[in-house]
Amino acid sequence: MATQKxxxxxxxxxxxxxxxxxxxxxxxxxxxxxWEVVEIGEPAIEKYGEPMPEDALETIKKYPIVxxxxxxTPVGKGYRSLNVRLRMELDxxxxxxxxxxxxxxxxxVDVPRFKNVDVVIVREATEGLxxxxxxxxxxxxxxxxxxNIITRKGSERVIRFAFEYARKYGRKKVTAVHKANIMKTxxxxxxxxxxxxxxxxxxxxxxxxxxxxxAMQLVLKPYEYDVLVTTNLxxxxxxxxxxxxxxxxxxxxxxxxxxxxxxxxxxxxxxxxYTGQWKVNPTAQMLTGTFMLRYMGMDEKAExxxxxxxxxxxxxxxxxxxxxxxxxNAGIADIPPVSNKEYTEEIIxxxxxxx
Ligand code: NAD
Numbered sequence: 001m002a003t004q005k006x007x008x009x010x011x012x013x014x015x016x017x018x019x020x021x022x023x024x025x026x027x028x029x030x031x032x033x034x035w036e037v038v039e040i041g042e043p044a045i046e047k048y049g050e051p052m053p054e055d056a057l058e059t060i061k062k063y064p065i066v067x068x069x070x071x072x073t074p075v076g077k078g079y080r081s082l083n084v085r086l087r088m089e090l091d092x093x094x095x096x097x098x099x100x101x102x103x104x105x106x107x108x109v110d111v112p113r114f115k116n117v118d119v120v121i122v123r124e125a126t127e128g129l130x131x132x133x134x135x136x137x138x139x140x141x142x143x144x145x146x147x148n149i150i151t152r153k154g155s156e157r158v159i160r161f162a163f164e165y166a167r168k169y170g171r172k173k174v175t176a177v178h179k180a181n182i183m184k185t186x187x188x189x190x191x192x193x194x195x196x197x198x199x200x201x202x203x204x205x206x207x208x209x210x211x212x213x214x215a216m217q218l219v220l221k222p223y224e225y226d227v228l229v230t231t232n233l234x235x236x237x238x239x240x241x242x243x244x245x246x247x248x249x250x251x252x253x254x255x256x257x258x259x260x261x262x263x264x265x266x267x268x269x270x271x272x273x274y275t276g277q278w279k280v281n282p283t284a285q286m287l288t289g290t291f292m293l294r295y296m297g298m299d300e301k302a303e304x305x306x307x308x309x310x311x312x313x314x315x316x317x318x319x320x321x322x323x324x325x326x327x328x329n330a331g332i333a334d335i336p337p338v339s340n341k342e343y344t345e346e347i348i349x350x351x352x353x354x355x
Contacts (some may be wrong), residue, residue, distance in 0.1 A: 001032050004296060005281065007059070007066040008035040012042035015069025015280055018285035021344040022067075025286060026347045028058065029308075031293065031301050034271070035061060041071040041082055050080025051079050057089060060263075065290055068088070068265040068317040069285065072272055080132055083265070090264050092256035094161040095123040099222075099242035099289075104313040107247040109330045114245045117222045120171070121242055123235020125256055127154045129234040132190040137264035155193040161257070163201045173205040174198070177214045177230035177238065183213030190231060204343065215241060245268050250322045253288035255295070258294040264292040278328060278339045281320045282311060286347075308351035318346040 008023070010016040024092065037061050040052045040289060060066060066086075073081040087095070101108060101117045101330065108115040108240025127149045136144040151229035162174050176194040184313055191208060211234045218238065230238065243252035249268035256263040266284035274280045286309060293302035312318065317325065321337035329333050338346075 001298065003032040004036050004065075005034045005036055005063050006292075008037045009040060009060070009066060009068040009071075009183060010037065011071045011270060011276050013072050015041075015071065016043075016265070017276075017340060018280065019067070019069040019342055021282040022285045022289045025034050025187040025305060025308075025344060025347060025351070026289060026301075028351055029301055029305050031298065031305075035067075037067055048200065052082055052085065052087040054260070060086070060088070064168070064261055065296065066261065066263040066290065067289065068263055070265065070268060070270040072270040077313040080314075084125075084130050086263060087256050088135045090256075090258055090261035090263060090329055091126065091127045092258035092261055093124060094158050095121075095122065095125045095239070095254060095289075096165070096256045096257055096265060097121045097235075097242065097252070097254045098238040099239070099246050100325055101246050102251060102313065103310050106316065106327060106330065106332055107251075107313075109271075109332060110326075112223065117245045119218070119222055119225045119242055119245075120165065120169075120237045121235055122158065122165065122226045122227060122229045123239060124154060124229075124231050125162025126232075128153060128232030128237075135186050146180070148183065148186050150189050150225045152189065152193060153311070155190050159194050159197050159229055161206055163197060166204050166227045167201065171204070173207065173226040175202075175214075175228050176206070177211050177228050177234055178208060179211050179234070181210055195227070203339050214238065216239045218242060218245065239267055245324075248281075248322065249284060250288065251283045252321070253284060253291045255288070255291055255303045262292075262295060264288050264295070278341055279337070281322050282339060282340045282344060283313075304351065304354060310352060311354075312343070312347045314344075317352075318343050329341075 010019045038056050040056050045051050071082045094230040098120045101115050129148045131149040136190050137143040166174050178190050180191050253265040254267045266288045290302035291307050318338045320343050324335045324337040
């Protein structure tokens with residue numbers, strides 16, 4: 001297979017660690033990718049005084065696929081989220097977050113019903129409450145407003161994406177998640193568009209759930225759900241919840257898909273408190289990578305890498321701290337954690353034995 005060029009954004013916080021370990025694993029698997037590295041976020045602030053210099057964005061836009069580590073967003077102040085901005089700049093309007101249990105039994109020993117989770121959350125990524133239209137109101141910041149923007153066009157394209165995704169991957173049901181009982185205009189429009197489009201997909205069951213009920217249902221009986229489609233903030237929250245069902249943020253992959261570009265990044269953030277310690281779990285970034293390989297038509301490489309990861313997890317010899325903690329809390333084993341470098345070496349050893 002010909003070598004393909006992919007933009008690599010290492011990110012900041014734990015991002016450079018988990019992306020470099022993934023690149024190392026991909027190299028060991030002879031994945032034919034050439035990386036175009038673009039630094040944005042904290043490294044760009046240090047070097048250029050701004051988080052996303054214009055030429056960085058230009059380089060990112062040269063190639064259709066971006067592999068990205070997490071990026072920190074200042075809380076309650078500072079610059080706008082680069083993650084949200086990138087999705088808007090590249091118009092990757094559908095965040096696709098599969099929450100699928102891994103073939104690793106010990107991960108689900110606490111809650112066995114989470115063993116069969118296979119839900120895909122499709123989240124709108126360019127509007128909703130993340131539109132960035134917000135301001136303080138009145139004197140002395142006596143109030144504040146954030147505008148929730150829902151357009152027919154924005155809703156249509158992501159809802160259609162969810163139905164098409166369901167059809168393509170043989171899924172049976174799409175559930176629209178909303179809060180239309182309270183937000184009657186924005187939620188109402190979202191639901192109206194959903195049921196209009198559902199008529200074009202008679203082969204796929206369509207239903208809807210109010211978001212608070214959906215959160216409870218996901219924890220109680222996740223296996224009753226298939227594809228969920230929802231707006232920006234609700235999708236953000238529900239996909240972290242769904243990550244918790246399948247073993248936590250350390251193993252949850254994600255992607256942002258548009259008509260021209262696709263960005264692959266894990267669900268988790270930059271976990272700044274662990275920066276430079278080489279201890280966080282790189283599995284989410286690695287599985288995000290195999291998700292990307294499948295998107296690029298490199299299914300065999302993806303399968304090989306995943307097999308090596310799952311063997312390493314099932315062997316339970318070398319695991320990062322979050323996973324040894326799970327084993328200990330479940331009373332299964334008390335294993336000393338290893339660094340994520342050692343964990344990756346173990347995956348590479350298993351991979352080489354399979355090649
Ligand atoms: P976070 O995902 O960074 O961390 C949440 C919790 O999960 C923490 O306890 C963290 O230690 C743990 N965790 C995260 N990734 C892990 C991993 N790979 N292995 C083991 N444990 C892991 O979320 P947060 O603390 O809410 O946010 C931190 C920063 O990340 C914020 O600036 C936020 O805006 C940003 N963020 C970025 C993205 C992105 O880049 N797409 C997504 C979410 C949050």
